[in-house]
Amino acid sequence: MDFVILFLSVLIVLFSLYFLYLQRNQNYPPVIRGWIPWIGAAFEFSKAPLNFIAEARDKYGPVFTIIAAGKRLTFVTLHEDFQTFFTSKDVNFEQAVQAPVQHTASISRDSFLKFHPACNTLIKSRLILSNLPLLSSQLSEAFDEHLELLGTGSSGELCDLVRSAMYPAVMSNLLGKYNSPASHSDLQEFKTIFQTYDEGFEYGSQLPGIFFWKWAKSKQWLLSLLGKMILKAESSIPAEKSSKTLLQHLVTTITDRYLPNYGLLMLWASLANAIPISFWSLAFILSKPSVYQTVMEEIAVAFNGKDKRKTTVSQEELKQLPFLKQCVLEAIRLRAPGAITRMVVRPLQIQNYTIPAGDMLMLSPFWAHRNPEFFPEPEEYKPERWKKADLEKNVFLEGFVAFGGGKYQCPGRWYALMEIHMFVALALYKYEFTLLDPLAKPSSLHLVGTQQPVGSCRVQYQHR
Numbered sequence: 106m107d108f109v110i111l112f113l114s115v116l117i118v119l120f121s122l123y124f125l126y127l128q129r130n131q132n133y134p135p136v137i138r139g140w141i142p143w144i145g146a147a148f149e150f151s152k153a154p155l156n157f158i159a160e161a162r163d164k165y166g167p168v169f170t171i172i173a174a175g176k177r178l179t180f181v182t183l184h185e186d187f188q189t190f191f192t193s194k195d196v197n198f199e200q201a202v203q204a205p206v207q208h209t210a211s212i213s214r215d216s217f218l219k220f221h222p223a224c225n226t227l228i229k230s231r232l233i234l235s236n237l238p239l240l241s242s243q244l245s246e247a248f249d250e251h252l253e254l255l256g257t258g259s260s261g262e263l264c265d266l267v268r269s270a271m272y273p274a275v276m277s278n279l280l281g282k283y284n285s286p287a288s289h290s291d292l293q294e295f296k297t298i299f300q301t302y303d304e305g306f307e308y309g310s311q312l313p314g315i316f317f318w319k320w321a322k323s324k325q326w327l328l329s330l331l332g333k334m335i336l337k338a339e340s341s342i343p344a345e346k347s348s349k350t351l352l353q354h355l356v357t358t359i360t361d362r363y364l365p366n367y368g369l370l371m372l373w374a375s376l377a378n379a380i381p382i383s384f385w386s387l388a389f390i391l392s393k394p395s396v397y398q399t400v401m402e403e404i405a406v407a408f409n410g411k412d413k414r415k416t417t418v419s420q421e422e423l424k425q426l427p428f429l430k431q432c433v434l435e436a437i438r439l440r441a442p443g444a445i446t447r448m449v450v451r452p453l454q455i456q457n458y459t460i461p462a463g464d465m466l467m468l469s470p471f472w473a474h475r476n477p478e479f480f481p482e483p484e485e486y487k488p489e490r491w492k493k494a495d496l497e498k499n500v501f502l503e504g505f506v507a508f509g510g511g512k513y514q515c516p517g518r519w520y521a522l523m524e525i526h527m528f529v530a531l532a533l534y535k536y537e538f539t540l541l542d543p544l545a546k547p548s549s550l551h552l553v554g555t556q557q558p559v560g561s562c563r564v565q566y567q568h569r
Contacts, residue, residue, distance in 0.1 A: 134179055134458045135165040138172045145172030155443050155549045158182075158469055168456050170464065174311070177464045179449070184476060184504055186455050190468050191511035196447035198513040201465060205310035209373075210366045211328070223358050224367060229516035231351055234499070237523050238420050239347060240278055244524060245417040247274035247285075248531050253414070258567035260541065264558060266566070267384045268296055271528060272376060278524075279375055280352045283341070284334040295330075298323045303377050307553040324369075331368035379521045381555040386436040386529050388562055389486050392544040396432065396488060403428050404534050413535050413569050418527050426530055431491035433525050434501070439486060441470035441507040443552035470506045471556065479504030536566045 139146035150157050150173050158180060161169050167183045181190055190196065203217050232240075251270040273292055277285035286292035302309075305320030314321030338352045352368060359367050390397050407425035408416070423430075444467050453460040460466060475483040479502065480490065494502045499519070508515040515521070532538075545558035 131459045131461070132457065133461065134168040134170050136170045136172060136177075137161060137165070143175050145174070147173040153549045154552050155469075155471060158444075158472060162472075168458050168460075177461075178467050179460050179464045180444075180467045180469065181455055182469070182472065183456070184473065184479070187468060187473070187506060187510070189453070189455060190447060190466060191509065191514075193453060195449060195451040195453045196466055197450045198447055200450065201446045201448040206370065208313070209306060209310045209324070210370045211324070212363045212366045212370075216361050216363045220359055220361070220363075220367065224355070224371075225513065225516055227354055227358050228351070228371075231354055232517045232520040234519045237519060240520065241420050241423075241523060241527065242417070244274060244278040245419070245527060245531070247277045247282075248528050249416050249535075250274070252531060252535055255536070255566065256568070258536075258565075260563060260565040263388060263538075263540075263562045263564045264381075264384045265296075266564070267387070267528075267532075268300075268380055270532070271380050271383060271524075272296060272299070274528075275375055275379070275524060276372075279350060280334055280372070281338055281341070281350045283337050284352070298326050299372075299376065302327055303373065304557075306373065306377070307551050310553065327369050327372070328365050331365040331372065335365055335368060374517065378555045379525055381557060382433070382437055382440065382521075383525050383528050384558065384562075385440045385555075386433045386525060387532060387538070388540070388544055388558075389436050389439075390432055390529070390533070391538055391540045391564070393486065396486075400429050400432060400533065404530055407530075408534055411534070416531055416535060418530060420523075423523070423526055423530070426526065427496065428488065429530055430496060430522070430526050431488040433522065433529065434491050434494075434496075434505075435486055435488045437507045438474045438480065438505060439484075440547055440556040441474050442554055443471045443556070444469050445509055468506070469552075473504060473506050476504055535569060537569055539565045541565055 137146045139149065146157075150171055157171075161171065161180070162182050167186075168179065168181055170177050170179045172178075181187070199218060199221055203214055206212055206217050207214060230236075248270065251274050255266060255270065269292065272295065273285040286295050301319060302323040305317050305323070309317055309320050309324070314324070334352065335356060338350065338356055342353050342356070343349060351371065355367060355371060356364065390400055403426055407422050408418075446468075447466045449460050449462050449464045449466050451462055453466070474480060477483050491502065494500060508518040541563040542561050545560055545562040547556035548559045551557065
């Protein structure tokens with residue numbers, strides 16, 4: 106028995122030395138290991154991941170690897186390497202996100218790899234620019250209806266006011282009016298449960314649900330809700346393809362038992378990023394008096410005395426609000442996701458380093474958008490910087506990567522920009538808002554999705 110233990114110990118040491126030799130001779134990037142095997146730097150990294158990334162870049166250079174919970178996270182931080190991240194055949198998006206999808210939506214690996222390409226194509230084809238007029242009219246009416254429910258005036262958390270108006274409107278637009286919360290109590294229940302799911306999404310994507318029972322319970326509630334929504338969608342599919350909701354298109358795309366699970370992913374994707382950015386857009390505008398004045402002057406000209414009690418906005422009218430669109434894009438720039446990822450499937454060369462297969466290749470839009478080469482005074486909210494972009498041709502500023510890139514660039518980006526642009530315009534036209542708190546700070550705790558606000562951001566509002 107003692108001999109066996111000795112033999113195994115020697116074997117482990119030899120393997121460790123072998124892999125250490127390989128790493129030193131393969132010219133891998135600098136590695137931040139921590140001091141506990143397998144766990145690595147996970148504890149330090151999780152405390153404030155955005156700050157950790159910035160400090161690691163300053164200390165180790167533009168490419169570095171973090172060992173965290175058995176994974177190798179290799180960050181690329183130079184703009185010149187972003188094209189490799191997005192387009193190299195040696196990296197794979199689906200393999201990078203498959204396990205998190207399995208954790209957050211309970212979709213099997215085989216199902217995800219089979220149906221994800223079709224889902225991506227579906228969303229891209231239904232939410233392209235040419236289809237937005239089919240969606241914008243109904244969305245505008247829904248926004249108007251739910252903004253009116255805020256009443257003649259009061260005060261409250263700006264983030265909660267945005268959720269109250271946008272959740273049901275966007276759900277009605279993409280999932281069907283019959284699938285939008287029908288009453289105030291239904292909406293409050295949905296808001297509470299979806300918020301629990303959304304706030305725990307990042308941790309739930311990495312760890313089993315048994316560690317987050319409240320989050321796991323919210324996931325099951327939402328899956329049950331999506332099952333009911335799908336039954337309603339299936340029972341009312343229109344003959345005309347153009348009249349189908351996005352959910353009804355999904356029903357005819359997914360043919361296995363995970364249809365409600367894909368519906369949950371679609372629901373999360375449609376609400377989890379656009380709603381926070383709508384909050385940030387309003388908060389930034391309200392916190393800058395000169396910006397607010399310019400926006401309101403632009404809206405007044407474009408809307409030309411529209412009824413403030415029943416207000417709809419067309420695509421053509423949105424085109425008359427270019428400065429407001431610049432405000433939205435500047436909010437997106439400053440509150441972009443902490444990290445996006447690809448799986449390295451074959452050894453990859455970046456900056457004279459070899460990135461081994463199996464590494465998670467990471468890129469931080471949050472920090473990419475703070476590169477002064479592309480965004481002078483990067484921490485400042487300056488909507489006017491977007492004048493240099495050709496937004497009429499939907500060309501963003503160089504260095505802007507909030508929507509990703511390559512084959513798996515965000516398929517719903519044009520819809521998201523349209524809904525945020527529209528909602529902010531309607532909210533500001535119908536209500537006069539006054540900030541009661543300083544502009545909220547973004548959380549440094551999360552890498553997935555739009556940055557969330559920390560602390561209170563209350564407003565007083567009055568119907569115009």
